[in-house]
Amino acid sequence: xxxxxxxxxxxxxxxxxxxNSFNTLIGTYKDVYQNDSSYxxxxxxxxxxxxxxxxxHSYEQLNQILLNKDFDIAIVSMHRDxxxxxxxxxxxxxxxxxxxxxxxxxxxxxxxxxxxxxYAKTLHNAHVNNKHTLFEYSxxxxxxxxxxxxxxxxxxxxxxxxxxxxxxMKPLELEKVYDVSFIGSPYTHERQMFFSHLEKAGxxxxxxxxxxxxxxxxxxSDYAIKINQTKINLNLNHSDIQPHRKGRAYEIAACGGxxxxxxxxxxxxxxGVQFRDGEDFISVRIDNVVETIKRYxxxxxxxxxxxxxxxxxxxxxxxAKKWWSDIFIMEKN
Numbered sequence: 001x002x003x004x005x006x007x008x009x010x011x012x013x014x015x016x017x018x019x020n021s022f023n024t025l026i027g028t029y030k031d032v033y034q035n036d037s038s039y040x041x042x043x044x045x046x047x048x049x050x051x052x053x054x055x056x057h058s059y060e061q062l063n064q065i066l067l068n069k070d071f072d073i074a075i076v077s078m079h080r081d082x083x084x085x086x087x088x089x090x091x092x093x094x095x096x097x098x099x100x101x102x103x104x105x106x107x108x109x110x111x112x113x114x115x116x117x118x119y120a121k122t123l124h125n126a127h128v129n130n131k132h133t134l135f136e137y138s139x140x141x142x143x144x145x146x147x148x149x150x151x152x153x154x155x156x157x158x159x160x161x162x163x164x165x166x167x168x169m170k171p172l173e174l175e176k177v178y179d180v181s182f183i184g185s186p187y188t189h190e191r192q193m194f195f196s197h198l199e200k201a202g203x204x205x206x207x208x209x210x211x212x213x214x215x216x217x218x219x220x221s222d223y224a225i226k227i228n229q230t231k232i233n234l235n236l237n238h239s240d241i242q243p244h245r246k247g248r249a250y251e252i253a254a255c256g257g258x259x260x261x262x263x264x265x266x267x268x269x270x271x272g273v274q275f276r277d278g279e280d281f282i283s284v285r286i287d288n289v290v291e292t293i294k295r296y297x298x299x300x301x302x303x304x305x306x307x308x309x310x311x312x313x314x315x316x317x318x319x320a321k322k323w324w325s326d327i328f329i330m331e332k333n
Contacts, residue, residue, distance in 0.1 A: 086132045184210060232303075
């Protein structure tokens with residue numbers, strides 16, 4: 001099995017912060033198949049606009065590479081103007097997987113179906129200047145969506161988790177030195193509202209990471225350490241546009257952390273439930289988050305039970321090995 005990966009190089013090119021796909025795609029593939037020489041890969045990166053810092057610099061170059069390179073599967077995370085042509089998708093068929101990390105950018109509703117229909121009509125978002133819609137592509141190739149859905153939601157459109165490097169993202173025997181923490185960019189309206197509300201109530205939220213120019217860079221190991229050192233890991237799921245599923249949930253689950261999250265509906269779809277509210281995590285709103293945090297800070301055993309449920313759900317259904325196995329099944333179907 002030989003995979004061609006094509007991804008953006010940076011999440012923030014101004015300060016050279018590498019894209020998450022280096023970990024979630026290439027990192028997990030290497031971690032799962034590092035001892036099996038029959039699984040190989042080639043990773044090409046897409047240059048930022050007006051730079052040459054990458055392997056692929058144009059729409060034309062990307063499509064030429066996809067049509068001429070030898071591979072069993074190509075997994076492409078399109079970026080800016082460097083996108084896959086519909087004729088290329090037709091020729092490659094199910095060998096081609098297109099990654100959709102942020103369909104919420106075109107969302108108008110909490111309904112998965114409505115959002116996807118809207119996405120089909122909207123060709124531009126903050127990251128990709130699409131020439132074709134998700135549904136146009138899905139007529140010919142696989143569309144992998146990380147922020148909505150569970151399993152095959154529509155023909156060739158799959159809702160998936162964000163895979164984790166399981167040899168690193170795991171429970172660690174560390175002292176809980178933070179009562180409450182949040183890992184990620186703190187800039188959305190929901191996050192600012194919650195942080196301000198908690199601060200006024202005397203609840204300190206420790207902030208780590210983020211994609212901004214001045215945000216602290218965290219390695220995968222750093223993520224695992226911070227989650228394991230925290231009693232309550234916040235996961236705030238609103239994007240300023242619509243609620244959507246963040247990869248943070250799977251980071252917390254892989255590490256066996258205790259998670260409090262907003263908008264629990266993002267873990268449900270017509271195909272089932274990924275994580276169950278009250279069993280695998282606890283959901284909150286702005287009007288009950290303070291009392292909920294104070295309650296669970298005092299309930300060590302209850303936090304442990306719920307975090308073990310979350311970890312068990314992850315190891316049963318959502319490991320990187322299972323994720324890649326599902327990708328290969330999609331290609332064959």
